[in-house]
Amino acid sequence: MIKQKTLKNNFPYIDIQNKYAKAKIALQGAHVFEYQAVDKPALLWLSDAAYFTEGKAIRGGIPLCFPWFGKHKSDDALPQHGFARTALWELVLEEELVDGSSHVQLKLCESSQSLALWNYRFELTLDVYVGEALRVVISVYNTDTRAFEVGTAFHTYFQVSNIDDVRIEGLKGAVYYDALTQSTHTEKGTLSIHEETDRVYQTHNDTLSFSDAKYSTSIESKGSSSVVVWNPWKEKSLAMADMTDDGYESMVCLETSNAREDTRWVEPSEVHRIEVRYSQSEI
Ligand code: TA6
Numbered sequence: 001m002i003k004q005k006t007l008k009n010n011f012p013y014i015d016i017q018n019k020y021a022k023a024k025i026a027l028q029g030a031h032v033f034e035y036q037a038v039d040k041p042a043l044l045w046l047s048d049a050a051y052f053t054e055g056k057a058i059r060g061g062i063p064l065c066f067p068w069f070g071k072h073k074s075d076d077a078l079p080q081h082g083f084a085r086t087a088l089w090e091l092v093l094e095e096e097l098v099d100g101s102s103h104v105q106l107k108l109c110e111s112s113q114s115l116a117l118w119n120y121r122f123e124l125t126l127d128v129y130v131g132e133a134l135r136v137v138i139s140v141y142n143t144d145t146r147a148f149e150v151g152t153a154f155h156t157y158f159q160v161s162n163i164d165d166v167r168i169e170g171l172k173g174a175v176y177y178d179a180l181t182q183s184t185h186t187e188k189g190t191l192s193i194h195e196e197t198d199r200v201y202q203t204h205n206d207t208l209s210f211s212d213a214k215y216s217t218s219i220e221s222k223g224s225s226s227v228v229v230w231n232p233w234k235e236k237s238l239a240m241a242d243m244t245d246d247g248y249e250s251m252v253c254l255e256t257s258n259a260r261e262d263t264r265w266v267e268p269s270e271v272h273r274i275e276v277r278y279s280q281s282e283i
Contacts, residue, residue: 022035197231201229218277227255
């Protein structure tokens with residue numbers, strides 16, 4: 001079942017329930033803020049203090065970063081992570097597939113507001129497939145007459161039993177930029193997180209995984225050669241109004257992206273896609 005609903009304050013979202021899973025997607029930002037497969041724990045972390053307010057990014061789920069990741073290259077006054085996550089998208093397709101899973105497609109094109117921030121015409125679509133696994137595909141179409149460079153990301157927040165239990169596999173040998181120390185290093189092996197962490201890994205490995213105390217989650221991607229790993233830890237959480245003080249203990253961001261060295265040029269009439277599939281299994 002796919003239904004258009006609103007929260008109490010009229011914030012619009014799409015509610016999906018089928019034999020495999022349930023999911024919720026806000027029209028603002030085409031933001032998947034809930035996905036839970038039958039008999040599994042919630043895949044996505046959502047802050048207990050998240051804003052569901054027009055124009056404010058939702059803390060948790062899968063924020064979409066576009067057309068730049070992080071701070072704008074040359075203008076700090078422009079919004080962090082671009083404008084796609086706070087823009088109102090349009091639902092253009094909803095279908096129940098023959099195997100009982102569900103598919104929706106949302107779309108965002110340039111507007112007077114986007115052109116004021118980034119002077120290109122574009123069409124973005126997000127396809128969300130809700131089944132035994134969660135699959136999301138973002139397509140960046142260049143409808144302008146000039147090539148453009150984009151940084152794009154699924155800034156995914158995963159729910160974990162406890163951050164101390166988390167082990168991330170698949171980054172061994174990858175070179176990463178540590179945004180906290182502004183230095184570059186090479187990952188030695190399994191990554192675990194015991195302090196504030198904010199890194200951009202460059203990697204050609206299309207399959208990563210992480211585990212917590214009970215589940216292992218696989219992240220299979222295409223179209224991306226960078227992965228961001230983020231946890232704000234205690235002090236930063238205290239400073240964030242949309243995060244509870246202990247929120248950092250139950251989340252980790254592993255972001256399939258085109259960030260830093262992995263930004264992409266898209267020629268007129270061309271399309272660039274990133275897709276990712278998340279699936280959980282009990283350990
Ligand atoms: O993906 C990591 C990061 O870029 C961090 O530097 C951190 O600021 C985080 O994203 C959250 O950004 P936000 O704008 O959502 O507060």
